Amino acid sequence: xSDESKGKPRVQEPQRKQGVIRFEMPEDALEPTHRARVxxxxxxxxxxxAFLKRVKAVEGTVGRKTLSPRMKLVLxxxxxxEGIGSAREIERRTVSDAAYRWIVGDLAxxxxxxxxxxxxHGAALDQLMTDILGALMHxxxxxxxxxxxxxxxxRAAATAPSFRSYGSLLECREQAALHLKAVLSQADDPExxxxxxxxxxxxxxxxxxxxxxxxxxxxxxxxERKPSAKQPARASTTDAEARVMKMADGGFRPAYxxxxxxxxxxxxxxxxxxxxRVTNVGSDxxxxxxxxxEIERRTxxxPKVLLADANHAAHDCIRGATDKGVxxxxxxxxxxxxxxxxxxxDPAIVAWHERMQTDEAKRLYRARASLCELxxxxxxxxxxxxxxxxxxxxxxxxxxxxxxxxxxxxQHATTLLR
Numbered sequence: 001x002s003d004e005s006k007g008k009p010r011v012q013e014p015q016r017k018q019g020v021i022r023f024e025m026p027e028d029a030l031e032p033t034h035r036a037r038v039x040x041x042x043x044x045x046x047x048x049x050a051f052l053k054r055v056k057a058v059e060g061t062v063g064r065k066t067l068s069p070r071m072k073l074v075l076x077x078x079x080x081x082e083g084i085g086s087a088r089e090i091e092r093r094t095v096s097d098a099a100y101r102w103i104v105g106d107l108a109x110x111x112x113x114x115x116x117x118x119x120x121h122g123a124a125l126d127q128l129m130t131d132i133l134g135a136l137m138h139x140x141x142x143x144x145x146x147x148x149x150x151x152x153x154x155r156a157a158a159t160a161p162s163f164r165s166y167g168s169l170l171e172c173r174e175q176a177a178l179h180l181k182a183v184l185s186q187a188d189d190p191e192x193x194x195x196x197x198x199x200x201x202x203x204x205x206x207x208x209x210x211x212x213x214x215x216x217x218x219x220x221x222x223x224e225r226k227p228s229a230k231q232p233a234r235a236s237t238t239d240a241e242a243r244v245m246k247m248a249d250g251g252f253r254p255a256y257x258x259x260x261x262x263x264x265x266x267x268x269x270x271x272x273x274x275x276x277r278v279t280n281v282g283s284d285x286x287x288x289x290x291x292x293x294e295i296e297r298r299t300x301x302x303p304k305v306l307l308a309d310a311n312h313a314a315h316d317c318i319r320g321a322t323d324k325g326v327x328x329x330x331x332x333x334x335x336x337x338x339x340x341x342x343x344x345x346d347p348a349i350v351a352w353h354e355r356m357q358t359d360e361a362k363r364l365y366r367a368r369a370s371l372c373e374l375x376x377x378x379x380x381x382x383x384x385x386x387x388x389x390x391x392x393x394x395x396x397x398x399x400x401x402x403x404x405x406x407x408x409x410x411q412h413a414t415t416l417l418r
Contacts, residue, residue: 031101035410036078037101040415043070044079051117067109072117074103077406085384085399087111087118118398119390125401130298132408132416133274137299141415142263142272146364147303148371149261149275149291149312151284152379155387156242158254163234163244166222169215172237176208213240239391245282256280256306256388258400259287261295262375263303268369270411273375273404276298278397284309292326296360302326307368310334315349322348329365333358346380379403 016017016063030037035339057063078099079090091111094101128411134141164172181337187197221233236242244255263273277287288308296302302324310331323327332353379385383403388396409416 025407026102026105029098034099035081035105035338037072038075038408038413038417039077039081039406040070040103041408042318042416043074045416046128046135046319048073048124048128050127051121051122051374062107067107067113069121070116071103071105071107071116072109075100075109075114076118076402077409078103078405080383081410083382085389087114090114100357110366115148118402119395122394122398122401125398125405127400129276129405129408132405133272134296135416136272136408136412137301139415141266141270141412141416142274142299142382144263144274144295144301144303145298146266146305146307146367146371147261147263147274147295148307148368149259149288150309150372150374150376151257151259151311152367152378153245153247153255153257153282154385155247155405156236156239156254157391158236158238160244160254161252162236163238164214164218165234166215166218167217169211169233169235169237172211172214173208176204176211180204180208191362209235210237217241218396219253233318241280243280243282255282256393256396257284258376258396259284259291259380260372260375260379260400260404261291261303261306262371264367266364266370271371271375272408272411276397276400276401276404280393280395284311285314286313286317288314288330289320292321292324295358305329305364306402307371309368315346318352319346319348322351327355329356329361329368331365375407383407 039305049074051069052066055066057065073120075090075094079085079093084090084093090100091109091114094104094109095101133142134314180201183200186192186200189197192200214237217235217240218233221235225233236254239254242256245255245257247253247255257279257376259275259277259279260273262271263274264271275291275298277291277294279287288306292302292306303326305327305328308328308330311334313330313333318328318330330352356365379400384405385403388399390396390399
């Protein structure tokens with residue numbers, strides 16, 4: 001029989017105009033051990049009232065209900081655990097991804113709301129970090145016997161050409177004023193919508209504000225510079241608080257220095273971030289003392305042993321830590337291996353040099369990389385903080401706190417849920 005005699009093949013094509021009724025149970029969308037469920041359950045054991053302090057709509061009064069702070073917090077924590085640091089990407093996934101849809105349930109959240117939550121709740125995030133560490137210490141799973149500290153330089157939301165000297169910034173100030181004047185002159189343009197006019201004016205005023213911040217920063221930096229400095233001070237018109245730093249690959253780029261202290265055991269097990277500090281100082285020198293204050297503020301205790309690399313070997317910090325009873329194991333820089341006369345008279349510095357020659361110190365120091373460098377590597381590669389999307393030390397500190405909170409909760413979820 002020929003193919004022509006068989007007739008036309010019967011094919012079933014997809015129909016998209018037919019109405020369909022589906023019955024779904026959102027609670028059953030994720031398995032019981034899914035990370036989103038774990039984060040939701042563990043945040044339920046924590047006090048989140050600090051996120052509601054600014055809410056004006058309360059029971060018995062008028063006003064729109066505020067979106068659940070627990071939902072917004074879990075969205076950020078889960079996204080960070082997935083390597084996502086963009087509010088826009090989170091908003092997209094609340095529509096397309098089952099885990100994000102499960103977190104929001106029948107609610108909808110915009111990227112503006114998510115961005116505002118991350119920026120406006122610095123004090124609440126700081127308190128939450130402290131509460132988590134307190135809960136872990138109360139359960140006896142957090143020990144400060146051994147703590148390692150290290151800094152990581154992360155690219156800022158600024159470019160090298162945005163850094164300008166004082167004279168160049170004065171020219172930018174004139175340009176910003178002319179630009180704002182031109183924008184305001186278009187207020188009666190019928191071809192522009194009200195939203196376009198508002199956005200253009202906001203952008204012009206924002207640029208003018210950033211130029212003024214850069215000018216103030218340059219003036220301050222110039223006052224702090226030594227008279228012998230050959231290069232004039234420069235500041236960015238994008239992020240006035242960013243500084244050009246030497247990065248891990250040897251290049252120089254605008255960045256922030258994120259200092260993290262991690263507690264753990266040299267034998268392995270969970271790592272706990274016990275201190276987070278963000279600075280715009282490219283050097284790690286002098287970072288030990290403020291980190292010890294940070295750890296004591298959060299936990300009420302000081303580490304017994306603190307590990308750090310040679311970049312942290314500031315003598316003032318070593319003296320201060322010794323006075324507080326902290327045993328510092330910091331690699332001795334090559335330039336300081338020959339103890340000078342000025343150091344011979346300082347018992348703390350001499351004891352540090354001698355301590356680092358002992359087998360016990362060398363054994364403990366080998367745990368430094370597995371403690372702090374692992375946390376820093378996760379911050380960059382697994383927590384979506386390869387480059388900061390926000391500007392300013394305060395906002396970036398919130399990003400670092402969220403990453404530390406996500407890490408601690410996932411490391412100790414089983415303990416906190418007991």
